Amino acid sequence: MRELSAAIDHLAVEDPSEVPRLQLTEQLIELHWQMARLQAEIARRTSVRGPSR
Template sequence: MGELSAAIDHLATEDVSEIPRMKLAEQLLELHWQMARLQAQIARRTGVRIP
């Protein structure tokens, strides 16, 4: 989880106004893909019952 948090912190430091449009579009697609993967893992863990 620390790596995930560090990656998000890194994204937060970027000046998005400095990112070229094509690169920004690529990043947005990748961020949405990764967000979907993260949501799937959240859903997976939500259904787990701890004995």
């Protein structure tokens, strides 16, 4: 989780207006892909149930 947090921190300090347009487009596509993966993992973990009784 620390690596994920560090990656988000890195993005937060970057000024998107200074990123070349093509690179920004590539970043946005990758960010959406990674966000979908993260949402899938959140959903998978949310569905975990406690021990059966």
